[in-house]
Amino acid sequence: MNKFFQLLKVQMMNYWLQGNAKTIRSQLLRSVPLALFILGIASFYAAMLFQGANAFVYPYLIFLAASIVMAISFFTTLSTAQATFFEFKDYDLLISLPVNKKWISFSKFLSAMVNQWIISWVVLIPVFVVCIVHYSGSFQFAVFYLLGMLLLPAVPVSLGILIALAFRWITAGTRFENLLKNILNVALVIFIIVINFSQNFGMSGRSSGSISTVRKIGPGLVNQWFFTPANWFAFGTVLKDSMQLFYLLLVAVISLGIVVTVYLKLFDRIHHRSAVTYHVKNFKLTKAKGGSQVIILVKREFKTLFSNFAASLNIFMMPLMGILAGVTICYFTPQFLVNFLISDGETILLPIIYFLTIFSGMPIYSSSAINIEGTRFWIIRSLPISERKFLMVKHFVGLFMSIIGPMVCLILCSIHFKFDASLFFTGFILVISLVVAINSFALLMNLLLPKMIYDSPELAIKKGGIGSVLGGVVPYLGSIILFVSFMKSMEDSISNKVTLMLCLAVIVAIMALVLEVILWVYGPKKIRKLG
Template identity: 25%
Template structure:
């Protein structure tokens, strides 16, 4: 067990760059650690407050129909779905795609211990997100129901076992996707397509369930039946936590633990064979010599950066899934009117809100699709090649910005055009809907570069560490979120003011910030890049 704990501790510390920051004597690195800690704390507080507010609003509805147990059932299902989605495309990177595979496997440690430490890393990361969803829901339930003393220990005990089965399911599906895609020439593209198919399929399935049974409009026993049929462990969880049934508690824990142990054992015995199968790719035997092409330095850098982006399925999934969600929702609004959607979810003013705040709504997905916040860190130990290349460092940074805009701008334009049609916006609203997300795309891309220059992580063994857990990614997401929450709050507070004027003012301010950041990249970018 001591080997498992040590491996897990080292992996978790290196995931967020904490290991270097804790042991360095450099004051600059310690200030970065302080900044990261403050950013994480702010992000956690914001997520917890939002989760508490959402749970409290749901609890008011469930209280009216006398089914407060539905709150914990729904939030437990939501936690499982979040764990499933976040694990499905990072499991392969954490379990099989780490760079120090040869080094770790050469250590005098059992293979099963290496596998257990990797699975525990996934478990701890999922437990953090489960905490953000389940703890506020548990507090709201305790406030509304005033349960007995057994509720609190039962709630805390079962909470620790909620992420286990979603991790197993997501890892198996993720590994199958990687294995199937590795049998084809375009393995990365096949892997991306299959993963997107699974995620979009689950989304469409949930939309169909909502529409067929009018779940959101009629909170009744049908909702409980649906959740318990789709996920039987939710019924055991509710019986254990809400009704204090010892049998359900023991059965819930036993199923979760036994399935997890069986999965880890089987994976440990076949780990090397599975790793070989997943990392083996098809190579074409035909090679045709073609004439060499020449291009400008910026274009060559752009092509190089775009190839690097496409080469990592985790990179593509983590930074483009928001844009895919935006596209799917924009298409769905063509077939269901905003008025009907507002009636379905009991928000009659939804159509007005969408018409006024659609630019900020689209911009949210744009800021969540920032590729530049990890693009410099992903260079890793190959960064010296770029630093020593005879090209402008400004072009290197702007080529990364250009790739980000390539991902966000086309989908934003297409989605905005569809929203113009479905929302029937006027010409001024349409212009703002089209322009403001594009401004935020430039803002997000340049802000990601600057943050990554300030908070780089060039020493990593798995891409997951850089793409999902690095300080620059967390800080970039937090800044992007705040840059949208403040305008949204201003729009709601000044509801009596013309919304178009507010959006116009927001657009001008973000453009001014973009010009300042562009100037900063021109003047200070090369200096920061060379200092890495």
């Protein structure tokens, strides 16, 4: 048993710190950036308070933020369960340990479960506190909520394992596996979105959502959309009979038991069956000439994003978060908040877009999925294309995917709230400069502090991908600190809020320009030598 706990410790460290190039995007999204997401929300509240926003907006936004984070957390956990349970190199390494193979499989399952619990508790405990303090939640609500925090995080892990087992067994590890998983994952995402929009938005939108109606939890508010995370984890507060709760617990335990049993029984058989057909495809660039090589790389990069959905689900969830935020603000906002936005939109909408750009951007993609570490670096060096062009393609894809969400949100808000030209131009500059600065810094950190290039495996483990971590974390934290410090220091000098945000956008644009010059004028090779 002691060996099992040691193995579990290794799995947890791998889950948080030493994920390989294929999975570290999802791992980093779960760890430090998600914690910083909560910090960013808190900073956003502070900025709103500093701007004189209505205090009743804060609990409302907590529910909205928790819904978004939990949805991302659930689907990235599901995708990671699909992507990491059949890592061949990882499995072969673990199989050499003096531990039963079933315990190795079970440790993977348990580590994913524990990490999902951590994320859920970090997000849901503040929601629980807000429900109790602001809305006078009942004792029954508190009990169901706490039980939900224990039970429901098992859902994405169990689903991910079952999906991974099913499609690996059906396809035997061929190229059709990812395609089938993509279709199912997209269907799940669409299903959850449709259910939430159809069931939980019935009393919001343009209804008379006054301040008094959100003062307490009552029968008429069970389906209010901003209570979505609370209802998820309190089972809608509809369970009245204690025997119903007992049956629910019994079903959850039996379901987990079935999942674990099936997983332990079939893992090795499925793994060895699929290993026979496992192969790695290289880029077909040898016949390409001139600029067509870059075009092929761009097509290949987007094809990889769409075909390897299980490992990069968050790359699509980030733009989706921005799009949903824009749709929510424009079409599903309670009337009292709409009135506030219309009357004081210049004050609050640009900060909203600023923070939305930060948290829907993808420094994790540029930093960790850049494919310049480990064995993939040697594949790059064998290609008939320069490393500079290869990294430019990666950088372009990261910028393109990062801009989609906040730009759609900006356009929707501009149309709905009738932004004037100066307000839209300020938001446009803000989005572009932030995205470029964040992704450029992430790539720079990865080049300075790579994970495995020229290192022995022991040194690579000790370094733990520090460049990827810094590239994913520093842009988030730095952007928050920059916003708060700049607004505090310049509020007395510049009274116009749009002008103030434009000055901030110019500062970020200068930083982005400097980073781009360092990357492409000084060059990736010279930067790597500095590290």
